[in-house]
Amino acid sequence: TGGxxxxxxxxxxxxxxxxxxxxxxxxxxxxxxxxxFGGYETSARAFTESYDGTSWAEVSDLNTARYGxxxxxxxxxxxxFGGxxxxxxxxxxxxxxxxxxxxxxxxxTARYRLAGxxxxxxxxxxxxxxxxxxxxxxxxQYNGTSWTEIAEINTAKNGLCGGxxxxxxxxxxxxxxxxxxxxxxxxxxxxWTEVAEMNTGRMRLASADTxxxxxIAIAGGPPNxxxxxxYNGTSWTExxxxxxxxxxxxxxxTSxxxxxFGGEPPGSPDTNATEEWTAADFLIKxxxxx
Numbered sequence: 237t238g239g240x241x242x243x244x245x246x247x248x249x250x251x252x253x254x255x256x257x258x259x260x261x262x263x264x265x266x267x268x269x270x271x272x273f274g275g276y277e278t279s280a281r282a283f284t285e286s287y288d289g290t291s292w293a294e295v296s297d298l299n300t301a302r303y304g305x306x307x308x309x310x311x312x313x314x315x316x317f318g319g320x321x322x323x324x325x326x327x328x329x330x331x332x333x334x335x336x337x338x339x340x341x342x343x344x345t346a347r348y349r350l351a352g353x354x355x356x357x358x359x360x361x362x363x364x365x366x367x368x369x370x371x372x373x374x375x376x377q378y379n380g381t382s383w384t385e386i387a388e389i390n391t392a393k394n395g396l397c398g399g400x401x402x403x404x405x406x407x408x409x410x411x412x413x414x415x416x417x418x419x420x421x422x423x424x425x426x427x428w429t430e431v432a433e434m435n436t437g438r439m440r441l442a443s444a445d446t447x448x449x450x451x452i453a454i455a456g457g458p459p460n461x462x463x464x465x466x467y468n469g470t471s472w473t474e475x476x477x478x479x480x481x482x483x484x485x486x487x488x489x490t491s492x493x494x495x496x497f498g499g500e501p502p503g504s505p506d507t508n509a510t511e512e513w514t515a516a517d518f519l520i521k522x523x524x525x526x
Contacts, residue, residue: 242516243464243492243514243515243516245464245477245478245479245496245511245512246511246514247479247509247510247512248287248290248510248512249290249291249510250508251272251285251292251497251498251509251510252285252294252508253277253283253285254277254498254505254507255275255276255277255283255486255506255508256275256276256485256499256500256506257275257303257305257319257440257484258272258303258485258498259273259274259275259316259319259352259486260273260486260487261309261310261311261314261315262311262444262490262494262495265489265493266490266493267287267488267489267514268287268493269287269288270286270489271286271287271295271307271310271311271314271332271488272284272285272287272486272488272498273307273316274298274301274303274316275486275498276506279301280302280320281301282299284332284337286311287510295335296337298316298330299328299337299338300326300328302318302319302326303319303322304318304319304348304349305317305318305319305326305348306318306319306352307352307486308354308355308356308359309332309356309359310355310356311332311334312332312334313331313332313333314332315329315330315332315378316329316330316332316337317329317343317350317352317359318346318347318348318350318364319348324346324367325365325366325367326346327343327344327347328343329341340381341381341383342383343361343383344376345364345372345374346366346367347367347372347394348365348394349394349395349396349440350363350364351363351396351397351398351407351410353398353401354401358377358378358379358380358401358402360375360378360398360402360405360423361376361378362389362405362407363375363389363392363407363410364396371392371393371412372394373388373389373390373393375387387426387427387428388428389407389428390421390428390430391410391417391419391421393419393439394410394411394439395411395416395439395440395441395456396439397441397442397453397456397487399444399445399447399448400423400447400449400451401447401448402425403425404424404447404448404449405423405448406420406421406422406431406445406451406467407420407421407423407428408421408434408443408453409434409453409456410439411439416439416458417437417439418435418436418438419433420432420433420467422448423448431470432470433472434453434472435463435472435473436463436465438457438461438463439456439458440457440484440485441455441485444487444491444493444494444513446491448469450467450468450491451466451467451491452465452467452475452494452513453465453467454478454485454496454513455478455482455483455496455499456483457482457502460481460482460500461481462477462478462482463478464477464478464513466491479511480499480507480509480511481502482499482500482502483500484498485497485498485499486498486499491515492514492515492516493512493514493515494513495511495512497509497510497511
């Protein structure tokens with residue numbers, strides 16, 4: 237029962253900028269096609285970069301520069317929501333069609349460092365920090381036009397991450413006083429339930445998911461870590477680490493073909509480094525015999 241992917245990280249092409257708190261999406265279900273947008277580089281940025289499996293190229297900017305934003309979707313149908321322009325919190329939502337960003341309906345609660353779940357036309361934004369600097373348990377669902385509040389997560393937190401869909405989702409990690417948490421919550425389309433915790437509590441981490449029961453959690457801190465963990469729908473398993481420990485990084489892709497990019501390594505300036513995760517088509521599993 238159980239199981240974890242056998243995977244490794246390898247160096248990919250660098251982003252054009254050293255950036256933290258960047259949003260990301262994947263295009264083809266693999267690490268050969270991805271989008272990175274927003275982030276912080278001396279100030280909030282609107283830059284968008286597209287990855288082709290070898291290098292990043294600049295494409296159309298967001299309409300609103302911000303960092304700590306949520307991101308979901310694909311390289312031709314991406315969603316960016318929330319974040320902060322540097323003061324206050326953003327509620328803006330933007331959709332990307334493969335060539336440009338257009339504004340859509342605002343979040344009901346402006347916040348940043350929130351988790352994203354789903355796709356461009358059916359997404360969830362969970363948790364985050366509001367304009368008063370307080371963690372929130374607010375969860376909103378997007379239908380392609382507007383956001384509606386749904387059931388709250390059990391633990392208010394920011395810097396958390398998410399994956400899955402609007403009917404089967406997962407949020408994990410984050411900061412909930414007095415510190416970082418390993419808390420994981422599962423969404424069944426109507427309610428949140430606490431499930432198995434990660435092995436290492438952390439915030440400002442990244443993720444890549446095939447589904448809510450098949451995803452990886454990447455890096456985070458503090459202290460900054462290179463840890464990668466795989467979730468199989470029941471429990472978390474530690475797998476191979478990133479080459480460079482960091483937090484506030486971006487992630488994209490699936491549990492078998494993912495990207496980690498940007499972020500802040502320990503004791504170092506922000507980075508533009510990209511790493512590619514590739515997992516085998518098989519899992520290690522434990523088998524009970526009699």
